[in-house]
Amino acid sequence: MTAMVIADLKAAYDFNAKQRKDLKKSLKASGIENYNSNGVYQDLIVVQENLYNALQNRINAIKMIW
DSSP: OOOOOOHHHHHHHHHHOOOOOOHHHHHHTTTOOGGGGGGHHHHHHHHHHHHHHHHHHHHHHHHHHO
C-alpha cells in the first residue's frame, strides 16, 4: 500500500465510504439498527482506518520532502 499515490488512496477511501453508506442503508432496511455488531461493517471500518493511515503517511512523507 505504500506505493500507492495520494489520488489512488483517496479514491479507495471514497469507495470504502460509499460501501459503508450502502451497507448502512441495507442494514437499516433489514431492521438492524446496531451497525457496529455487523462483521462486514467492522471490516469496512478497519479498511477505512488503514486507508486513512496510509494517506496520512503518504502526505507526511511528501511534506518532509518539501
